[in-house]
Amino acid sequence: MRGILGGPDSGVMEDDQVILDPNSNLGMFLRRCILAFNLLTFEGICHLLTNIGIYCKEAISSCSSYELRRLDDSGNDLESLSEYENMDLNLVFKKINEEMEARKRATERVSFHLHLPKELSTLVEDIEVFADPKSEHYDKGRESSSYASSGDLLRDFDPNGGVFLRTNWQIQGYLTEQADAIEKHGSSFTLNAFELTLRQLQKLAPELHRVHFLRYLNSLYHDDYFSALENLHRYFDYSAGIEGFDFVPPTGCNSFGRYEIALLCLGMMHFHFGHPKQALEVLTEAVRVSQQHSNDTCLAYTLAAISNLLSEIGFSTTSGILGSPFSPMTSVGTSLSVQQQLFVLLKGSLKRAESLKLKQLVAANHLSMAKFDLTHVQRPLLSFGPKASMKLRTCPISVCKELRLGYHLISEFCCEGSTMTTDGAFSTAWLKNLQKPMGSLVLSQDNSSRNNSNPFLFCAQPSSIPGSVLQLVGSSYLHRATAWEIYGSAPLARVNALVYATCFADASSSSDAALVHVKLVQHLAVFKGYKEAFAALKIAEEKFLCVSKSWILILKLQLLHERALHRGHLKLAQQVCDELGVLASSVTAVDMDLKTEASLRHARTLLAAKQFSQAAAVAHSLFCMCYKFNLQVESASVLLLLAEIHMKSGNAVVGLPYALASLSYCQSFNLDLLRASATLTLAELWLSLGSNHTKTALSLIHGAFPMILGHGGLELSGRAYITEAKCYLSDPNFSVSDNPEVVLDPLRQASDELQALEYHELAAEAFYLMAIVFDKLGQLEKREEAAASFKNHIVALENSQNVEDLLLSV
């Protein structure tokens, strides 16, 4: 005992001086080792001895070639052992300790310092892990030499070392961390290298089924459908869904296995690969099976997954799938529209999650509820019965309420802490993470802030929950930003995006982080002009370079398109627009949002090219599509575009009903900013109807001004200013000479803003109006100045053809 306790530093001190405190960590550890050693069976000791023998043999054989030859010639490891014993007996003992520590778990199944859930502790066994298969050989040599010379105590904890023993629990932690990493970094993870590691793990620890799940995840995020399918099935065949599903608290496992979880995962996989129909079929089966096995938890998750699927993917109809007698719809009847079904599903899932106290699911459901509220008007579910007051409006209050409810999750986590740990020891590391990146600038290139700590160092703290909670809370901020964007409050949207980018950058998945950057850059483009937006885009591009169909790429195309439209580079605009369209319908699935946007931009390009009838046709078919798939928010902007097309083509009367329709859409969905711009269009329409409507137009503009100036971007306010000036100028009762500033001030503002945007056409118009005003006032010098600016813009617009050809050739 004493010899061992004195072991680590006996080279320095005398045998009598045992300084090691038996109650210290190391002391406890060694005492436990001795205890375990005494309890070891004879076979156990034999194994220990073999392992030590092999270890010594390998360490020595890689030491020098001379010894190697001798060793091989003898073909007998006893000699090497005896030679080894001469070196330092204590070192051998130390090895025994380390071996034993792992061995102890295998034999006794008792863990001292890890308070594991019971069924996990049965899994704990020792495995050998090669930290890095490639450097292994080299490291072994290096390590053994250092070992021989100094006998460094920490050698075995060197993460780059060769063979060392890890508990199963640590491997589980490693796997969980890798799973998070895969999800976060997506396809920037190298497929083959990780696959290699996993293969090796699987070979060494065949009973660790989670490896199969990791392989599934790996191939899932690399879009390898077949291997993902294969590994998913393999994982669930082996584990029967009982092991390693993070969300499910380990209740008593029924003997039938939990294959419904397999169905849930399979459904999500199909969803990921863009097979919505199959996903829906599988999920329907999952609903049925979990009802059969009365697995309410799984049922709640499945319902949430289905509602997610329905809201993400544009189904025009679900009949034949959800209409089957086994669907959860039976209580309501099958004549509901997709949206109504979605609503029922969401409600049901939420209720279940609440009754089961699945906090994360509750939060996620609140979020999707908020999303639903944001884009859908509430309608009574049943067409019969007492007529409820039909309020055909979305309700921002309910959206806020839902978002806020989701946010409560994090505070609950803070108070309850350890009770929610389904997967072992609770780590407070995530709270530290929360504070850490606060200082870092959002758009700076600081992407090394991610902690590089070795998962093995904080032994057995692989808690994945905090990460996912953070992600949820973060996405609630993201939802808020989107909500405010739609409602038209630019500053609030920006603030929320900023909060997300600063506080949740660490926990977010790469696509979410990219999305936030997109939002911020878009904001810059609208309020600061393209120069700054492109500078920011460059930084964002460097940060998220990997993916082909990423948010960043789409953003770049959007920005390019808008700038081309403003500068008058129509061919370029059309080209960019086509590229967007290609992105929308990729091989895997059609992205409805992107598709809508692409054709909206197409119509706008045609409008800029003054091909009115074609533009109208495109916009019309787009409206039909939006109507079919219930994209009501998009319908409002399409209607507005139609109104603009008719106005520009000179049919103001035809445009009026479209503008009014758009306005009413905006009202019912609380789209305030869009409403302001619809009002502006309406004013322009009135104005073009003749000078006797200027009063109406002016009052409309003045009504919309607060919104436009508070939240609108450069283009919108520029347009508003010009229209206002035009109203005044066309008013026969208004004389310029009396009150020149009323006209000149808005025109100056407009010209400044439009120049920042490089919007040549409108800027030219502003300068033209200015020149006329100055002409009337008799200020010839200023008139010439304005006229020169006007000429500049017109020339730029006319030259755009040549510039564009240059650009295209480049």
Place this chain on the structure above:
Amino acid sequence: MSSKESCRNELRTAIRQLSDRCLYSASKWAAEQLVGIEQDPAKFTPSNTRFQRGSSSIRRRFRTNEITSTPPTGVAYVSTPVMEEDEVIHGDFYLLAKSYFDCREYRRAAHVLRDQTGKKSVFLRCYALYLAGEKRKEEEMIELEGPLGKSDTVNRELVSLERELSTLCKNNMIDPFGLYLYGLVLKEKGNENLARKVLVESVNSYPWNWSAWSELQSLCTTVDLLNSLNLSNHWMKEFFLASVYQELRMHNESLVKYENLQGNFTFSNYIQAQIAKARYSLREFEQVEVIFEDLLRNDPYRVEDMDTYSNVLYTKECFSALSYLAHRVIMTDKYRPESCCIIGNYYSLKGQHEKSVMYFRRALKLNKNYLSAWTLMGHEYVEMKNTPAAVDAYRRAVDINPRDYRAWYGLGQAYEMMGMPHYALHYFRKSVFFQPIDSRLWIAMAQCYESEQLHMLEEAIKCYKRAANCNDTEAIALHRLAKLHRELGHPEEAAFYYKKDLERMEAEDREGPNIVEALMFLATHYKAQKRFEEAEVYCTRLLDYTGPERETAKNLLRGMRIAQSSFPSMDVEHFHP
């Protein structure tokens, strides 16, 4: 083919050399083939040929077309010179080591040879070390008592053996036997490509080592891999190819090869057993049974391949024969995986599934890569309604050999039992992919599509069609096809399939409600089509059956007569004044 006499001489030398190197199973195999060569009747007295006599009866019964008697022409076989023994002085140490080895004292044997440098001594030392490692590995497996088949113990000698053998190989100081061992070690270490190369080199320079061929065979998992091998044309290659073809499920090709080989090795029990296995895979149970009976008569204490025989007996529900077989193998050798498997089958047929599982587990303990035991154990668990265990067992079978369609099918069945037909479809698809000629698989898949949860009848019809095309012995597919078409309202197709079904039932002389159903439908269908003659034929046939259908048939006939007579009767009225 080289003459029988030269084969015989080659084998004789080889047996001596192989057993001198303690490669006993290879020498056993060679000796079996040696005796299997047809003796020249002129040279031998009847007592010598007594051993070969029994098999003639089966040959008379089954070889009517005599393809095998025509020797293949045009194939030039290289004659590999029989290796000369390089070490004339065996050395007393070698003799001692071999004695130790024969007493299974492997480490002692290796130790005795530690300073010997002759190729033979080096081989025996390495081989002894390898076996010592294997032995220890198995002991450790039991000591560590991991869950069944889930042990990660490795042969501790592999690393040093690989190091030594690769050095020898580099310096070109290695003989074919050493190469074989090197290949074996490489294969265990997972370096399959190099292992394949080394083994090919080994068999090309010494083709009579069947162990090397079988290791090579286990590394040829695809046809492409097989074709990429650069093998010289020795008659041993024929044995190899036949065996590989069987493993790759190219049963007909394999059968042709074996029957060719039987021309020279007429009395080889090995070939006979392999033919039986190939025919078993082709589901020709009757013939398999006869072959095995014959085999057992000649070689009553044989345990190898007898698990296939027990499978046949199980399928045919030959209770007493299986019982007899089980008792016989238990007397011969109780602790062989095959014996355990046979006893497992025996208990399963008796309906004692717990005991059956116990024996399958024992078989797997003896050989954890025993494919059919995993699958059969899965079947037992299905019988016991323990689906998760069944799924686990099947999945292991599939991971050992992904081409095992039975296990895929079992997985599908297990999931279907749990009410997850959509999930099960994945497994059925896999199963039919690997065995598209088995109608039962297609039928199972079709039934899955037909289940009330999925109700995908169009897909079910497609599957039944495939089933009907591949010799559906139980004739389920045609009947289901007809029924489905009728339900979906395709009367023409329904009539087509009912007719086919009817023809088939007539050909096989089968009775049952299906005939009545088919007749009934056809009668009404043709009546509705106004093809009265056909309808009348079916109606009259219906009259042979009792029950309500008979009355309906009568009514139909009456109705038809009225309909038919209405026209002519008008005429009659016209012509009669």
